[in-house]
Amino acid sequence: MQSFESDWLGSETIFYNTNSKKADKNINNLIDFKNSKICNDGLYYYLKYGYCVFGKTIFSDIKFLNPNSKIEIDNTKIKITKTDDNWESFKKYSNPQHIFEKISSYLDNHLEKYEKNIVIPTSSGYDSRLLNILCKKKNQIFSCSYGVSENQEYSHEVMIAKELSKKLSTRHEFVKLNNFFECEKEWYDLYGPNVHLNGHYHFEFFRNLLAKFQFLQNSILISGIFGDVWAGKRSYDLIEGPHDINKLSLSHDISIPEKFIKIKNNINLEEEYYESNRKFINDIKYYPLLTCRLKINLINFLIRIPEQFGFKVISPFLSKEIINLILNLNPEELKKRRWQREYFKNKQLLFNYDNKEMQILNVLDLSTIKKYGFKELDIKVLGNFINKEYLEEINLLLKSISYPKEPKNILNKLINLIFKNKNRNISRLYGSYIILKPLEHYLKKI
Numbered sequence: 001m002q003s004f005e006s007d008w009l010g011s012e013t014i015f016y017n018t019n020s021k022k023a024d025k026n027i028n029n030l031i032d033f034k035n036s037k038i039c040n041d042g043l044y045y046y047l048k049y050g051y052c053v054f055g056k057t058i059f060s061d062i063k064f065l066n067p068n069s070k071i072e073i074d075n076t077k078i079k080i081t082k083t084d085d086n087w088e089s090f091k092k093y094s095n096p097q098h099i100f101e102k103i104s105s106y107l108d109n110h111l112e113k114y115e116k117n118i119v120i121p122t123s124s125g126y127d128s129r130l131l132n133i134l135c136k137k138k139n140q141i142f143s144c145s146y147g148v149s150e151n152q153e154y155s156h157e158v159m160i161a162k163e164l165s166k167k168l169s170t171r172h173e174f175v176k177l178n179n180f181f182e183c184e185k186e187w188y189d190l191y192g193p194n195v196h197l198n199g200h201y202h203f204e205f206f207r208n209l210l211a212k213f214q215f216l217q218n219s220i221l222i223s224g225i226f227g228d229v230w231a232g233k234r235s236y237d238l239i240e241g242p243h244d245i246n247k248l249s250l251s252h253d254i255s256i257p258e259k260f261i262k263i264k265n266n267i268n269l270e271e272e273y274y275e276s277n278r279k280f281i282n283d284i285k286y287y288p289l290l291t292c293r294l295k296i297n298l299i300n301f302l303i304r305i306p307e308q309f310g311f312k313v314i315s316p317f318l319s320k321e322i323i324n325l326i327l328n329l330n331p332e333e334l335k336k337r338r339w340q341r342e343y344f345k346n347k348q349l350l351f352n353y354d355n356k357e358m359q360i361l362n363v364l365d366l367s368t369i370k371k372y373g374f375k376e377l378d379i380k381v382l383g384n385f386i387n388k389e390y391l392e393e394i395n396l397l398l399k400s401i402s403y404p405k406e407p408k409n410i411l412n413k414l415i416n417l418i419f420k421n422k423n424r425n426i427s428r429l430y431g432s433y434i435i436l437k438p439l440e441h442y443l444k445k446i
Contacts, residue, residue, distance in 0.1 A: 004070070005083075006070075008085070011303065013064050014064060016073060017030040020061075021075055023071055027194050028188075028192045033446055035061075036061060039059055041056055041265045044264070047386075048246065049246065049251060050251050050254040051194065054272070056269065067293050088324055093328060094325045096343065100343065102316075102325060106322065118142065118219065119143075119222070120132055126233075127224030127226075130224075132165070133347065143171065144173050145158045145174055146175050146177050147177075148361075154357050156353060156358050164349065173213065180203065181372065181374065182204075187438075193439055195438070197434040198301065199302070202305040207309070218311070222313075222314055223303055223317075226296075229288050232339070233337055236248075239287075243270070245274055246270070248294055249291070250295060254431035254432075261385070363403040366401055381440050398429070401426070402422075404423050
């Protein structure tokens with residue numbers, strides 16, 4: 001008998017095949033290409049959200065476990081049981097200082113007897129910044145960054161990470177990315193037709209990192225997974241019904257507009273989700289929890305990919321105790337992450353973006369396409385599910401890709417303003433492309 005159990009977040013996705021009566025952490029090991037059929041409901045919501053949601057995949061016979069669930073499976077039956085999903089309600093709001101101490105204590109406990117390098121992928125964001133500050137073993141920290149701008153080394157992600165490292169007296173290294181689209185197969189081998197083509201650049205990042213610094217092999221890596229969502233970076237409107245559930249997904253326009261989807265869903269999975277999660281939907285403080293549970297199927301690449309390269313990954317943002325404390329902060333403290341901003345300000349670790357060399361635009365994907373080209377969408381294969389004119393529009397636009405200019409002078413600001421709608425359209429079409437490419441890859445095999 002096989003047995004798997006998902007944690008409170010669903011941080012490891014567990015798939016199961018209702019026909020073969022098998023379960024696995026990799027969907028590829030469960031796909032029967034000769035007999036599998038497309039699930040219209042699963043595919044419809046994959047296209048709408050950009051990743052599989054609500055326990056459904058694009059295949060009728062393959063599903064995945066929700067958080068706090070246990071599956072026991074043998075040759076004849078599948079048994080799924082739910083475990084308790086209780087969250088502590090505080091009589092008074094959490095204290096930010098107490099949370100910082102808890103995160104520091106978490107890191108202390110996991111690193112107590114560890115004497116090798118501590119790898120922290122570091123951006124300009126608050127989550128990785130916080131990990132660098134609260135990790136006491138500064139002499140062991142190896143922070144590393146990649147750039148997202150045209151000139152990667154002058155990306156704000158890299159330059160702020162360098163400045164942070166300088167002030168904390170830790171080591172920092174920049175890792176350049178080249179044609180990470182060559183890592184598509186590795187992404188499919190890990191994720192299958194389960195999520196859009198989102199984190200394949202991390203394969204190149206960690207490969208280049210280890211090629212340059214071989215002594216980092218088998219190191220502990222601290223991940224800031226979902227740190228920004230928990231901390232209050234996102235604001236939410238009240239969910240008033242099933243039609244609002246998509247607002248929790250944080251898809252960032254990586255979605256296929258419904259008017260271009262040719263298939264129709266038979267079951268309203270958003271309605272089912274709304275009814276089964278009412279206790280959380282009725283309290284807006286739990287919306288970050290709902291977001292992270294919806295999106296963990298995609299974002300757990302921040303754990304899975306470094307593990308593929310031999311790193312042992314830890315994260316205080318996977319601790320239910322710590323997250324419970326954060327969710328119970330005063331809403332005013334959470335607004336625009338005030339509780340963290342004040343902490344950084346007191347430590348003189350809030351950084352300005354006024355460096356003339358610093359580049360702030362994220363054009364990594366588009367500049368890579370412009371430099372190395374891209375593989376066109378197969379309209380014949382995808383045309384049964386997606387409007388063909390829309391597919392042609394995507395291919396045509398990506399052949400002559402352009403993107404915004406760094407707003408360093410009045411001319412560039414004016415150019416960006418003139419082409420604002422065009423740039424938005426490019427972003428939307430590219431978002432559709434990275435959803436459709438994995439789908440195409442697997443449709444060709446059926």
